[in-house]
């Protein structure tokens with residue numbers, strides 16, 4: 097999938113996919129909610145029975161080219177990582193080949209932006225070389241939000257996120273490639289255009305969304321503010337991995353409204369393909385037009 101928004105070029109770099117029971121991931125979704133979603137999105141894998149439905153979750157990065165700058169947003173789970181969850185443990189995926197297919201080798205990346213520091217968004221920050229974790233992108237600056245950097249350095253109830261912090265975040269900092277920043281910061285600016293972060297706390301304390309604007313086109317990379325289209329119908333239900341459920345729901349509602357009103361193209365980290373689309377206001381909260 098690729099989207100060319102004027103001079104803002106975005107490509108998806110896929111790692112893999114997984115499935116989670118709907119009632120575990122977004123408990124309280126009803127048969128009726130699924131029927132509403134069915135009017136604008138459906139897949140053969142889905143079921144109208146909310147008790148039986150499975151959520152398909154893609155894991156992908158986005159590669160954006162703006163002003164000749166190659167920007168990677170989120171870096172999936174990574175290969176060879178020791179994880180206490182089976183879905184991320186010692187993966188051997190084609191992600192680097194997929195990045196090459198999108199036109200970039202590791203040396204070509206200028207900027208790595210992690211929307212938050214969960215294990216499925218930081219993995220390819222590093223790779224295993226002679227038994228050590230080294231930065232995958234030696235010529236890049238990596239941008240991490242300070243609140244997540246502090247939070248995951250201190251605590252997290254999930255071992256795999258702690259493991260990711262140790263092998264996929266700290267080695268980048270130790271190599272001197274990290275910029276640890278506030279949650280509202282501009283990372284690249286041209287006249288009228290640029291790339292900037294917006295605070296999106298809730299899913300994690302330092303979650304950010306990445307906005308990009310170029311020649312009148314606007315894109316937003318939402319990380320884990322939303323995982324699946326069903327959350328456009330039910331933005332009020334916390335996702336199981338939200339660290340602060342109430343804040344995560346409020347943030348999701350606010351950003352989806354913003355996205356609908358300023359007609360940005362949304363690039364969600366985990367939606368089914370073709371992931372990019374436009375959020376619209378609907379009778380029941382929001383709907384989505386896949387591009």
Ligand SMILES: [Zn+2]
Nearest residue numbers: 214216320365
């Ligand atoms: Zn995620």
